Amino acid sequence: MRRDIQAAGSTVSQLDLARLQFAMTSIYHFLFVPVTVGLGFLTALLQTAWHRTGLVDYLRLTRFFGILLLINVAVGVVTGLVQEFQFGMDWSVYSRTVGDVFGAPLAMEGLAAFFLESTFLGLWVFGWDRLSRRVHLAAIWAVALGGALSAAFIMAANSWMQHPVGYAVNPTTGRPQLNDVWKLFTNPVFLRGYLHVLLASVVTGAVVMLAVSAWQLRKGRAPLVFHASARLSLVVLVPTILVAMLVGSELGVTEGKYQPMKIAGAEAQWTTCQPCSFSLIQVGGGKNDQTPTKIIEVPHLLSLLATNHWNGKVLGLDTVNSQYQAQYGPGDYVPNIFIQYWSMRVMAYLAVVVLLVGLWGLWLLLRRRLSTAKAFQRVATWLVVLPFLMNTAGWLLTESGRQPWIVQGLQLTRNGVSPSISTTTVAISIIVFFVLYAALAVVEIVLMARYARREPAAAPPTSEVPQPAPAY
Amino acid sequence: MALATFWFILTAVLWTGFFVLEGFDLGVGLLHTVVARDEPGRRAAIGTIGPLWDGNEVWLIVAAAAMFAAFPGWYATLFSGYYLVLVVILVGLILRGVSFEFRDKVERSGWRRTWEATLTVGSLLVPFFLGVMLGGMLHGIPVGQNQEFSGSFADLFSGYAVFTGVTLVLLCLLHGAVFLALRTTGTVRGRARLLARRIAPVTALAVLAFLPWTHSTAGKGVLPSIMQLIAVLFVLAAAWLVTAGHEGWAFTATTFTIATCVLSVFVDLYPRLVVSSTNPAYDITVGNAASGNYALKVMSVVAIVLFPVVLAYQGWTYRVFWRRVSADHYGGRVARPSE
Numbered sequence: 001m002r003r004d005i006q007a008a009g010s011t012v013s014q015l016d017l018a019r020l021q022f023a024m025t026s027i028y029h030f031l032f033v034p035v036t037v038g039l040g041f042l043t044a045l046l047q048t049a050w051h052r053t054g055l056v057d058y059l060r061l062t063r064f065f066g067i068l069l070l071i072n073v074a075v076g077v078v079t080g081l082v083q084e085f086q087f088g089m090d091w092s093v094y095s096r097t098v099g100d101v102f103g104a105p106l107a108m109e110g111l112a113a114f115f116l117e118s119t120f121l122g123l124w125v126f127g128w129d130r131l132s133r134r135v136h137l138a139a140i141w142a143v144a145l146g147g148a149l150s151a152a153f154i155m156a157a158n159s160w161m162q163h164p165v166g167y168a169v170n171p172t173t174g175r176p177q178l179n180d181v182w183k184l185f186t187n188p189v190f191l192r193g194y195l196h197v198l199l200a201s202v203v204t205g206a207v208v209m210l211a212v213s214a215w216q217l218r219k220g221r222a223p224l225v226f227h228a229s230a231r232l233s234l235v236v237l238v239p240t241i242l243v244a245m246l247v248g249s250e251l252g253v254t255e256g257k258y259q260p261m262k263i264a265g266a267e268a269q270w271t272t273c274q275p276c277s278f279s280l281i282q283v284g285g286g287k288n289d290q291t292p293t294k295i296i297e298v299p300h301l302l303s304l305l306a307t308n309h310w311n312g313k314v315l316g317l318d319t320v321n322s323q324y325q326a327q328y329g330p331g332d333y334v335p336n337i338f339i340q341y342w343s344m345r346v347m348a349y350l351a352v353v354v355l356l357v358g359l360w361g362l363w364l365l366l367r368r369r370l371s372t373a374k375a376f377q378r379v380a381t382w383l384v385v386l387p388f389l390m391n392t393a394g395w396l397l398t399e400s401g402r403q404p405w406i407v408q409g410l411q412l413t414r415n416g417v418s419p420s421i422s423t424t425t426v427a428i429s430i431i432v433f434f435v436l437y438a439a440l441a442v443v444e445i446v447l448m449a450r451y452a453r454r455e456p457a458a459a460p461p462t463s464e465v466p467q468p469a470p471a472y
Numbered sequence: 473m474a475l476a477t478f479w480f481i482l483t484a485v486l487w488t489g490f491f492v493l494e495g496f497d498l499g500v501g502l503l504h505t506v507v508a509r510d511e512p513g514r515r516a517a518i519g520t521i522g523p524l525w526d527g528n529e530v531w532l533i534v535a536a537a538a539m540f541a542a543f544p545g546w547y548a549t550l551f552s553g554y555y556l557v558l559v560v561i562l563v564g565l566i567l568r569g570v571s572f573e574f575r576d577k578v579e580r581s582g583w584r585r586t587w588e589a590t591l592t593v594g595s596l597l598v599p600f601f602l603g604v605m606l607g608g609m610l611h612g613i614p615v616g617q618n619q620e621f622s623g624s625f626a627d628l629f630s631g632y633a634v635f636t637g638v639t640l641v642l643l644c645l646l647h648g649a650v651f652l653a654l655r656t657t658g659t660v661r662g663r664a665r666l667l668a669r670r671i672a673p674v675t676a677l678a679v680l681a682f683l684p685w686t687h688s689t690a691g692k693g694v695l696p697s698i699m700q701l702i703a704v705l706f707v708l709a710a711a712w713l714v715t716a717g718h719e720g721w722a723f724t725a726t727t728f729t730i731a732t733c734v735l736s737v738f739v740d741l742y743p744r745l746v747v748s749s750t751n752p753a754y755d756i757t758v759g760n761a762a763s764g765n766y767a768l769k770v771m772s773v774v775a776i777v778l779f780p781v782v783l784a785y786q787g788w789t790y791r792v793f794w795r796r797v798s799a800d801h802y803g804g805r806v807a808r809p810s811e
């Protein structure tokens with residue numbers, strides 16, 4: 001932020017507020033997206049289980065978690081609208097400059113994913129008694145597919161901001177123009193980033209399902225039913241978080257190649273090192289204090305994480321900054337180190353906690369003690385907070401780590417902001433969205449808590465849901 | 473240039489599709505407390521659009537995304553210029569969207585009243601301010617040489633722009649009332665028919681004023697274009713069919729009225745996208761705001777492949793739910809678990 005003040009003079013507060021607004025609305029939106037994607041997938045699995053086995057417990061679970069899914073979708077969808085409009089509102093120069101490339105995946109997202117997700121969600125919610133069981137099952141899978149597709153397009157767009165590919169700069173306008181659309185979808189940052197986001201979403205959905213099931217098991221309501229959902233969530237959670245961590249680590253290596261600042265910043269590594277150690281905790285290390293006190297150091301670990309090599313070389317922040325100054329002109333190209341260092345650690349440390357709790361649960365499951373393990377049930381309920389912190393930290397790491405660029409190497413964030421918007425205008429908008437989002441958060445939490453603690457509806461009314469019978 | 477024109481048409485079609493489809497959703501949102509005084513009736517009214525509104529709203533998102541991708545300059549100028557207007561539109565869309573989902577989640581009348589109020593207010597804000605925006609593109613707003621908006625908030629509310637907003641709200645009201653009459657039974661249907669009959673003449677008058685005003689705003693005289701002549705015929709037909717009580721035909725007529733009214737703005741706009749009231753040389757046009765040929769080509773392929781598929785499954789959804797919704801269905805029953 002300090003850099004922007006020095007560089008941008010009078011537009012400073014508008015730029016800061018525009019950034020704050022984007023950060024606030026994106027973080028908020030992304031609290032709901034992973035639940036929607038993850039829980040959508042798991043609800044589809046539950047309904048498939050009902051379809052295959054005919055066991056009414058699975059139907060009860062499908063409807064139970066279906067409501068939680070819908071409460072989330074409602075907020076996720078409407079806050080997504082803000083995202084779609086905000087590029088033009090706050091970042092008009094950015095939109096004008098890169099729309100040729102960046103707009104294409106967004107348009108495809110609407111056509112390929114949003115229509116699918118929204119239309120089939122309506123069919124699923126209201127179609128229990130209007131569609132055949134098979135078509136109704138297909139509807140929930142279409143919803144899940146729509147969510148996953150939507151994430152693919154938005155990640156392709158975002159990955160282009162991290163590592164622009166598939167374009168050429170038009171010599172007349174000076175603007176990047178798309179010249180190879182496949183490159184957007186084979187961008188190495190996209191391939192790993194998308195997989196990582198998808199897996200993180202499934203982790204989020206699985207933890208939500210586990211937390212609710214654990215609470216219900218502890219209260220002893222419908223123990224057989226919620227044992228089934230606890231089992232499903234654990235079986236999905238443990239392998240998924242393991243793979244998510246591995247893919248995340250690979251993503252780090254890839255980003256380190258194209259955005260060395262991001263990775264050096266995550267370790268507050270000011271000087272180039274080889275081999276490089278990793279500090280579990282450190283004090284200091286910011287811009288004004290480049291010699292941090294590392295509390296616990298693990299030798300070679302940073303080299304391994306950043307380059308996949310035991311003795312890999314990691315470029316220091318000062319080194320990269322000098323390179324960038326030679327390449328792009330004078331300036332400070334170092335992102336906020338505090339955010340980089342801690343968001344990376346919050347994400348990684350909490351992932352380990354989730355993994356360990358998941359393994360604990362699996363062990364209890366194998367020993368057939370899941371229903372009676374009160375301590376685990378208590379811990380698993382509170383585990384629900386962690387994926388949200390991890391998801392937020394992950395985005396902070398990747399987006400703050402891109403700064404001061406809005407598109408790496410192509411446009412600085414401060415050059416992308418709308419010139420026609422006053423500070424007051426953005427301030428009004430932030431206040432409006434803050435108040436509205438806070439109110440929605442309260443309603444959402446109240447409703448989620450209310451519906452997560454209800455007993456699952458016993459047997460559905462026959463007029464609405466065909467009894468499980470060998471109809472076909 | 474040919475591809476850019478194709479995308480102009482597609483964008484106009486997306487906006488038109490949005491107003492046609494979401495038009496009755498918005499109308500139902502505005503009228504759901506008027507057509508029904510009791511809980512089963514209100515649930516029936518909302519039930520007519522329950523499975524459909526979310527998919528309809530996607531037309532707006534795709535319209536905006538199409539502008540971003542095909543005409544970055546259009547999207548950038550319009551959305552930054554209408555900043556606070558869009559904040560209001562977004563608030564309206566957010567309030568509406570969550571109202572559908574939240575209203576039935578708690579069985580308390582105070583809770584329901586709250587979400588009925590937000591649904592009504594949201595359904596008013598959205599068409600009015602989108603109309604202001606649509607009208608403003610044609611009427612002109614201060615746009616400088618750098619294609620950036622250079623005016624103040626008040627510059628967005630020209631008489632024509634405001635009247636476009638009013639006309640759209642009236643069109644949504646009529647469209648929604650006719651839709652409710654077509655899709656409900658009993659008392660709700662009766663009230664909807666009555667309302668439609670009262671709204672129809674007002675809407676028809678507004679449209680009859682709106683069309684020549686549009687044409688003269690575009691600097692093309694008061695003699696209407698062919699699209700506008702068709703719009704006149706449809707709105708008169710709608711008014712007559714509503715009075716005569718032909719629900720199905722009346723709905724067809726209001727559908728085409730909205731479509732031709734919105735399209736006529738785009739017809740008069742072409743080849744401009746946002747008129748600059750500062751200097752005609754600064755107009756945002758199809759020529760100076762379009763993306764490169766390659767991007768347009770890629771997106772054309774995607775649109776040509778996917779759009780028919782979308783139309784097919786959305787059309788099928790309408791068929792699945794095209795059955796009258798009766799208040800009896802909700803009489804004395806608690807919420808269905810997954811609604």
